[in-house]
Amino acid sequence: MKKRLGTSKWTMVVLFILMFGIALSGGMYRNATAEESAKFKVTVPGNSTKEVVLDINEQGLPKKLIQPGMITISSGHGKGNLVYEGKKPAFIQFKFSNFPGKVEVRYRGPYDEKTGRILKPIKPGDSISIDFGVELPADVRKQAVVFIGEIQLMDWKTNKLIGTIPVKIINSKYETNTGATNNQNDNKESCH
């Protein structure tokens, strides 16, 4: 067997530092592509005051190549940022207004995909962690404003709206210098 790298103390130190640097670069890349996922924080009953904005042109190259048509709108890991502060337990249902494609809800608990309902009531003071995987068809991705929509949170027992999360997905690649958009041209392309 030929002598391999990293058997002497010095080369071990060099390899250690090299990998340390590569790994930290990985962390930097992760930060640079953090915009691939949109984060939200909302307390219900009430509406999110901050619009969730995501620019799909900020996606990293691997994402652009492999899966450009799926984005995440997430309440984050761990203790979720969807906080319920009502007085009675809530039976939350999600509705998606003006979304251009399918929305896949990832909730770690009993959830009915067909109706969009969380089957177990959320107690006052509880927070939940939830991800919305949003499909963006190829034609809508080629617009400066991909879509403006809203995630509506209903109480499916009372059928009352208890909160909303406004969502705006853009594609800065299609924005002109004057700020106008070239939607029309892109829409024409998408018709073919």
Place this chain on the structure above:
Amino acid sequence: MWKGKKVSKIQKKSRMSLLKRFIWYVVGFALFFAPFALFNRGLAFLLDEKRSGDIHATCFRMPLVDMLTGKGIVILSVTGISLILLLVSAFLLGPFFCGKLCAAGAFTEYLSRLLPDKWKVDWSKYVNPVPLRYGFFAAFIIGPIIGLSLSCSYCGYSFFEKFTNGGIWGDFGVLGSTAIITAFLWLVVFGLFTKGGRGYCNFMCPVGAAQNIVHAVGAKLPFTMKIKYDRKKCVSCNACVKDCPMRALTQGEDKKIQHSNHNCITCQQCVAVCPTKSITYGFGKGGWQQEEVKPVQEPKPVEKGA
């Protein structure tokens, strides 16, 4: 490949060991990964803790980051108990989780066995994986403190769970750029096309690296379990070196077998294939540092036409 070739005794032993280990990994999958995550759910139930029924419940990063950033760690929590069990088992038994229960590492190991060896790279031939894996581990620890967290973006466990919970059928859910890179490295470069199939475990798994640091200390003590070696019995047949998925065993030009506790996962594949039982797993001294015994001379190759 196996097909059409006469199977030697060593190969039979190797396959039997793989089968036995496979059963362990299935148990590991049921214990830690969604949709089952029986350990995570069971512990959460006992502790009356709200935890997700997936691998995130036993995340290795969160308690470490909490400790390092001064938040502290709750010992009697799912993450706290998991971390203690992981480190204690590594100290007493070697990296037990990696060697017996980690279905993510096993998946690529078994997958790589489907390809002929000529298609695979034996990275350990060119570079010692130990400084590389500890370099990655150091960045994993220090990264979050300076705002450069490596997890969950490069988490092999998380991707494996995505893969087994829909990915096999094409439904990966939403993937970020870093998850795509992880998939490519874990499954393809360091999995399928790496000899042993555990390149990701060797270079990029902080859970394994942490266990190996603990094991390297524990293995020096007589009351801990470890891979042991009896040089007198060894015939330097190289079977253990060839079959080690972590490439923790190497054979020098002088035919001497060397072992590293810094990347051995004590899976005992070497124990199973050793024809002379010179490698065992148990208490006592490791035996790797003892005086060398000259290896038995290799038999001369049979001449053609003889």
